[in-house]
Amino acid sequence: MDSARRTVRPWLMLFVVAGAIFALAGFVFFLPLAFDEPRAALPPATRAATPEEAQVALADAATALRARDRAAYRDALPASGRAARRSLGELFRHLSPLPWTRLALLGTPVPGVPGRFDVRAVGQLGSTGPRDRVGGERILDLQMLGSRVVATGDATPPAVRREYLMAFHDPVAVGRNGLLVLSDRRARDRAEALADAGVAARARLALVGVEPDASVLVSVYSSMEDLKASLGGGPQEDRMRFFSNAGPRVAPRPWRIRDIGVLGPSLDGTGAWMPMMLSHEMTHAYTWQWFTKTAHAPTFLLEGLATAVEGGRDWAPLREEVATGNQLWPLLDAMAAKDLWAGNSNEQVRLAYLEASSVVLYVLDRWGLAELRPFVTAVADSDLTEEGVDMATREALDVNWDEFYAGWKKYVLSLP
């Protein structure tokens, strides 16, 4: 053992010294070579893209997206890595089939993370709705690879991935009769049927004096899952099948005409009711703006206008309610209710809708169309107490609340 160690040591020393000489020589020899290396042969350095650099690439990508040119889109904003590639691919697949008349990809820097941008696809669909409608959103990491902007990562929260118009899997658009109807390709029949129903539905709006001057967007969702995804997780109300909502836009103020949403499967078998349902939602879409400057926008009045236009309801439950003293849901309480749905049974909600609709029809019957809007906006602008509504009624219709209430009950009992 001892003799072996003694023979190994000199060899080890020799290796160490030789290694040191080689390393030193290599350092001295290779260092100048590394500096002499031409720049182009080095891998390009990456750094975070600036907002200006990002905007140039995003503008080119938006142009390609609108032109449905996938190759140009990839070329304008190449992706590195699976997440970024998937994310950009989804934007193209969901948004490029839509009928954009203008489209931009707006990148807002995410504070604290250099190169990360909140990218929103923003534009106008046909001639429908605002020019700044938000169609989809992605949180992307954009890096400069040499002189090119490359998407290297995606940090989009799950709730945002399929929000807005991204909820459609394979979208088609059907535009006619004042409607722009969006649906999945496999549900095109439903979109066509709704667009056809637009003729009858639009005609019904004349009842409350609405002459649509601009088209309305109708989204037909294939499932409740898609519907909720589009609204970013909402609505909380699972009874919701047909609704109107403020279309998402960049500007904080809602567009003057609301969008309409429909749970597609709920349309099947509705037959003659479809145009009536559509006219109900179209009334919401167009009359919402009556209440943008009033102190309140009572659900009672909104639903009253829409249900009156919808028509076709059986008045028997309301006649019975009035005949028995209007105690289940007194008219003034219903008018002031914050929410007609929360905590109430379907039957109660139906009764409130009938009350609301009959108030609108009563005003039309006794005072005529010219007084309808002044009446509902005066009530909405009151404090919704008995005194407030009394004042609004005097102001708009020249009668006090007691007289209005007595006349309404008589009118209801005369309904078919």
Ligand SMILES: [Zn+2]
């Ligand atoms: Zn409604």
